[in-house]
Amino acid sequence: MEHIIEIEGLTRKYDDFFAVDHLDLKIGKGEVFGLLGPNGAGKSTTILMMLGLTEPTSGNVRVCGLDPVHQPIEVKRKVGYLPEDVGFYDDLSGLENLTYTGQLNGLSRMEAEEKALGLLARVGLKEEKDKKAGKYSRGMRQRLGVADVLMKNPEVIILDEPTLGIDPTGVKAFLQLITDLSRKEGITVLFSSHHLYQVQQVCDRVGIFVSGRLLACGGIDSLSEQLFADESFMIEGVLDAGVRTSSLKEDLKKTKRQLQDIPGVAEVRIEEHRFMISSSKNVAPEVAAIIVGGGLHLNSLSNREYGLDEIYTRYFQE
């Protein structure tokens, strides 16, 4: 696969703090790639370095074969960037804003207007073309932002939290627009988000950022495996709290050791009269047999499998 973005050992330090810590990442042409991670994970800093707006402390970035540190203007010609909050001339209409961008990019007024009209239709703002940008809703502004970015025929589009503050219907339409750009026009799309669910819907691959590092990267299916392959099942065995034999302490210890030896089991914890077992597969039958065989009184056994959603939430809570 042809790589349009290549990042090697990319690092950005602020004093002693690593905002981005030795990042390696390659993104293919036409891919929709999601940068997923909590606040402060280093997503925006990575984006700014790709655009040549922040200088790396060390490491390399190449975007469309260009070095953003030394060729920032060339990079800006090929890469469209949509920041979290797009700035427009609020007193000008959507059409006038786009036409102005077109003219700044070397088109004549007529050419710019024609192109702007086509793009307004493309992003679903045809009806609102003459409305002042200041009166657009947040979702409309984001769509106008995409049209604005498309005015310069970019090869790559980078969007920072593009769905923030848009209602669910708007989000759906917006994500569809992103997918179309990649599928129909071969544009590479990179977007950052906190929302696993949104990223999951449109991205070919996702990179999970935590503390400036890429914790896992790949198709959505492979992420849970990469992150928590050995802990996707949680089995909980509750003992009868009323039964207190003299050998209880010893029995619990012995049973814990036996549970730990079951193939696939990652961790066994005892909390009061409960066993908590995380494992890579469903070992509930073995767990039941061992607990009962160990002379303990099992009251109930529950077993649940975590989806990527829960793993993601659980992980970031920790």
Ligand SMILES: Nc1ncnc2c1ncn2[C@@H]1O[C@H](COP(=O)(O)OP(=O)(O)OP(=O)(O)O)[C@@H](O)[C@H]1O
């Ligand atoms: N100019 C700066 N000076 C000092 N620290 C900074 C600077 N810019 C960013 N940081 C720090 O670097 C870390 C990464 O920030 P960054 O904005 O890249 O995270 P993010 O993943 O984009 O988060 P968010 O989702 O909140 O936008 C944060 O801890 C932030 O405080």
